[in-house]
Amino acid sequence: MRWVGFSRLSPDASPSACTCVATASARGRPYLPAGTPSISISRSWSRFPIIRGCGARGTSLNRSSIDSSGWRRSTLLVGNDVVDLRDSESQPEALHSRFDARVFTAAEREALGVSAAPHVLRWTLWAAKESAYKIAKKLDPTVRFLWREFSTHPMGEGWLVVVHGPHSFDVRVSRTDEWVHSVATHSSARHCSSTHGSARHGSARQDWAPLRSAGSSVGAGVERLTRSDADPSSAVRKFARAAVGSRVECPPSQIWIAAERGIPVAFWRERRLSVDLSLSHHGRFVAWAYGDCVIPDDRRGFAAA
Template sequence: MVTGSRRGRPYLPVGTLSISTSRSVSRIRTIRGCAAPGISLGRSSIGSSAWRRNILLVGNDVVDLHDSESRPGALHPRFDVRVFTPDEREALSASASAYPLRWTLWAAKESAYKVAKKLDPTVRFLPRDFVVGQIAEGRALVMHATGPFDVRLYRTDRWVSAVATLTVAHPSRTRGPFSAGRVSAGPTGAGLISTAVERLATHSADPSRTVREFARAALASRMNLPPWQVRIAADRGIPVAFWRDRRLPVDLSLSHHGRFVAWAASEAPATEPAA
């Protein structure tokens, strides 16, 4: 939930998030593939049209459901009104699992925002502008002026995580009510997506550094590269992966909250070089 820029939830009491580290791991993976030998590397910036064309942009978020700041009593009295649309609030009121649903909706909005920010650096995170129009079967559709976005949702009894990509086509690009239904997938063949959630158990490590180390090791392993030759830097606050001094053909998103860190990455198809 807290990104590398340390932007947290709005309307919460001022305070420092509880962050911890350990080797205990809770990991999820989606659409996997073999590392491609002979990958093409480039120096493209996130904002270039060639980069957006060849790489499936990705955004992620994680929420620690057991963190004290996630509890209803820690929220501003008008948190739901300021964050959720009337339809989303109605769904929360009708849900028997309103607590995890609240943070699932939040994670969907935040992950979509991270993709929107890559498309348009002027976009601000105004939660009600990111409208969850549909949610079903572990997926959500989030509507926004820069969208719509296809969001994959993951949940345990300890955390919720969301991974968003830009949806190229959908039957409706207008803002619709929160409802159950089918959610369209992202562009087929646009790239492989990997994601993981890691649990931390001590208070000694910097979560931003920890999540970058996890992501760096995973990317190096997938691409058959020495881990010490892979580094993650920031471009306008957005994480970017490099091999030596060359941009890797992946799009990367990082998040951390409470006891958990999470990363997500999409890879360009081996036949499509990064610009």
Template sequence: MLIGNDIVDLKDVDAYPAMESSNYLNRVFRPIEQLQIKNSANPRKLLWMIWTLKESGFKAWKRQNPKMIFSPISIHVDIEKKKISHHQYGKLKFEIDDGDDDWIAVYVFNSNLEKRSTLLHWIGEVSKLSEGFHLNSSVAVRTLVSQRLGAFLNLPPESIEVTKELPPMVKESKTGSIQPVSLSHHGRYVSAFMVLPRTMKSLFYEKLSTSHSV
């Protein structure tokens, strides 16, 4: 299963113009992508949208190709067709969650997953998810998964564990189910994406669940 996600806090200092030099653009974005960014009504926002898609694609392909090296210029993003591609590893579909001028979050997946799976994408604030842990993003994103997945499956959050190994996995103690999950954090925000088979024994809902609490 190929899944990946990424989030950018657009108000974080790391997301400001220091990263938008011509050298950076030429290392990361194809000429057609640079042209789209230049002609966009909001160039900075589109720049980070394309970046997050490249990062997400890398996370997804690396699950099956652990030796893959991140080369963003080799990943092509087609915003109109909602697809990303790599000459060696193929194509993936994507969706974008847009937090206006606050954040951008994306997730990518195999195109065949939509028909037989439930796609779950969650976004949360670090400050609300890591109380007592000094704004720890790793704790926050795992808390996000255990809370939201628990609510979705009608299970207690403590029955859900997110491993610290790479790539991360979700373990559900009541059924013994183990499912892949993609995690991301930047600045004030965290996000998580996973795909559940609709035949999963503890899955009580058939509808798509996309939840935000920002």
């Protein structure tokens, strides 16, 4: 989630980067409150194996270390955002009086005006915009998060489309009483036909059905931080490494996550994995999503580290 200092947001303020997350002790419910158009998500849960104890801080890469253009062409791009609905800075009384006018289109403000639960809808729309922005930034590093230029359009159960310029992004959204979580992909792929995940003690997993013809898939999850002083950046990388390691059937200790211009990238040892990552954190929670997690042909090095 991009955080903008909601209690201090002035009409001329520019957004600053931040991320946000959430926890789920039970199945995520449809995200739109009563009285608003239904765009709820329907999902069945199944266990998503996680290997614990593999946290590592991310490192930075210089621009020449990654063939970004080839990566963007061949990898399913994802973006995710999760909002802590109970965080003090997300409460209506903490927002600048012009927050909605600056962030939302006329149609979105109209929907907020008739919603029975505008607090939930507000952060649902925000999360959808933010997750789409993260992909737009990967496609074009010059893109800025000008909120109203990312317009949301309800499409069906648990599904919105966010439009920005020539691009449109599929966004799947779920929520609990404590959080809203969105995962976006580029609409040209036409994936995410169904969802699967698991709920267990303050966490949630979801694994979108793959593009069968292309072997592509999307996985995502949210976790509650276990300690108030925990480093969310380290925590989200730990969970992302565990999720990716489980997907490619290798120990998380052999996977490391670096950052290229603020965008996370995953490596198995010294070899870049064909996976796009999106990480976010806020308050009590961390969240991640990955796409196109392809198992390397040569897995002789996947022995336990």
